[in-house]
Amino acid sequence: MQRYGFRAMGTQIELLLAAPATTDAEAVFDAAQAEFARLEGLLSRFLPDSELSRLNRDGAIAAGPDLAAVVRRALDARERTAGRFDPTVHDALLGAGYDRTFAQMPGELGRPVEPACCAGGVRVDAAGRIELEPGVRLDLGGIGKSYAAEAACALIAELGPALVDAGGDIATRGGAWPVGVATADGSLTLLVENGGLATSGSDRRSWLADGQEAHHLIDPASGRPAAGDLVRVTVVARDAVEAEIHAKALFLVGATRAAAEADASGLPCVLVTRDGQTVLAGGISA
Amino acid sequence: MTSNHTIRLYALAASLLALFLTWAAISAHPWRSAAGVKATDARLVALGQREQLLRRDMALVQRIATHAGVAARRSQPVALRTAAAIAPVAAPAPVAAPAVRVVTLPPLVITRTS
Numbered sequence A: 001m002q003r004y005g006f007r008a009m010g011t012q013i014e015l016l017l018a019a020p021a022t023t024d025a026e027a028v029f030d031a032a033q034a035e036f037a038r039l040e041g042l043l044s045r046f047l048p049d050s051e052l053s054r055l056n057r058d059g060a061i062a063a064g065p066d067l068a069a070v071v072r073r074a075l076d077a078r079e080r081t082a083g084r085f086d087p088t089v090h091d092a093l094l095g096a097g098y099d100r101t102f103a104q105m106p107g108e109l110g111r112p113v114e115p116a117c118c119a120g121g122v123r124v125d126a127a128g129r130i131e132l133e134p135g136v137r138l139d140l141g142g143i144g145k146s147y148a149a150e151a152a153c154a155l156i157a158e159l160g161p162a163l164v165d166a167g168g169d170i171a172t173r174g175g176a177w178p179v180g181v182a183t184a185d186g187s188l189t190l191l192v193e194n195g196g197l198a199t200s201g202s203d204r205r206s207w208l209a210d211g212q213e214a215h216h217l218i219d220p221a222s223g224r225p226a227a228g229d230l231v232r233v234t235v236v237a238r239d240a241v242e243a244e245i246h247a248k249a250l251f252l253v254g255a256t257r258a259a260a261e262a263d264a265s266g267l268p269c270v271l272v273t274r275d276g277q278t279v280l281a282g283g284i285s286a
Numbered sequence B: 001m002t003s004n005h006t007i008r009l010y011a012l013a014a015s016l017l018a019l020f021l022t023w024a025a026i027s028a029h030p031w032r033s034a035a036g037v038k039a040t041d042a043r044l045v046a047l048g049q050r051e052q053l054l055r056r057d058m059a060l061v062q063r064i065a066t067h068a069g070v071a072a073r074r075s076q077p078v079a080l081r082t083a084a085a086i087a088p089v090a091a092p093a094p095v096a097a098p099a100v101r102v103v104t105l106p107p108l109v110i111t112r113t114s
Helices: A026-043 A051-058 A065-080 A090-096 A141-156 A240-253 A255-265 B002-027 B034-040 B042-086
Strands: A002-008 A011-017 A060-062 A122-124 A129-132 A162-166 A169-173 A176-182 A187-193 A196-201 A206-209 A212-215 A230-237 A269-273 A278-281 B100-103 B109-111
Touching: A002 A026, A011 A026, A011 A141, A026 A051, A026 A065, A026 A141, A051 A060, A051 A065, A051 A129, A065 A122, A065 A129, A065 A141, A065 A240, A141 A162, A141 A169, A141 A196, A141 A240, A162 B109, A169 A176, A169 A187, A169 A240, A169 B109, A176 A196, A196 A240, A196 B109, A230 A240, A230 A255, A240 A255, A240 A269, A255 A269, A255 A278
Parallel strands: A176 B109
Antiparallel strands: A002 A011, A011 A162, A060 A129, A122 A129, A162 A169, A169 A196, A176 A187, A187 B100, A196 A230, A206 A212, A230 A269, A269 A278
16 A cells, blocks of 8 residues: 655645555656646635636636536535535635635634625536626635545556545545544444545534634525534545535534435435434445 | 785685695595495406415415325335335445445544545
8 A cells, every 4th residue: 555645725635545565656646746736726715816716806717627617516516405515605604704724714703703695696608617696706615625636536546446535535446445434432434435435524624703613614594604413424425526515415404304314315424413423324334 | 905915815825725625535536435446456356366276276286295295205114115025135235325334444544524
């Protein structure tokens, strides 16, 4: 097993390749790292010259294939999750205080959360031109990282079974991978064969806003950080992007409904509640 | 002469005021009743009829949706029992998500809140 780590997109990235040490993986690892840098340069709202930042500033852009693909996927996710996953939460994130990288954020915002409308209009035509309704801006934080993980994993998998861990968003190609998942009172290990994982939660990217807990998972219906009885949701899906979408969508609806939805759709997930319960749903077999 | 002129002016003003007040009173049609007005306005009658039709349709749709939901929930356990009797092997894995099981192996990586 060969491993390589670096920082990108504000988090630690780890690349794993199930190949003997004699395999020269340096080139694919370098290519994967370059791919993360390239996609961050396109999709990050914290970089003023990124394609996303230019779109948010100008309201329209002739997007490159990656930005267009991610936005299309985000809009499709918004349809499928009845608005629970919404890329137009940008201003709500700012209102909640998440207006800079998380590393730069203070622990206490010093003001209350200011809710903002979501569910804004976005159009992407066949040529990749993206147009935003006036006042609408996009955030592609979670989906951008998982998209990059999938792209990097595809590069590494040229040499064998591969896994890319992008700060908890995990993409795999081939092989069977034991992945640790934190539970309420410890952890468990899931064996994942082809697919992706993502964990959404309020336990990491959180801060205080005028003494009240705030975090980065916006409920588009309220324009505020989501309330509810879940602390973390880990989802296994056909790829990391899909896992990220469903993890966010399930987090918003609370433990009972999330478990029911996961069971109904056969979506393996691990739910951790605020009162210390761990629920396995969606067909995870122990 | 001045007092006569003033009196005539006041009289003229009073007459004009009385004329306008009478005109306003007649224009208000106080002898018409509210019911009478409604009865003669065909548009209001048509709107009322349409509202009744829509309320009836809405109640019907609500009853259908409620019965369909109840029927679906009632039929589900039966369908599952029937399927198990026909094919007692394990149910197929979900189409969208890969197979996942809990193992006792040490993890290679740990997923965490991103």
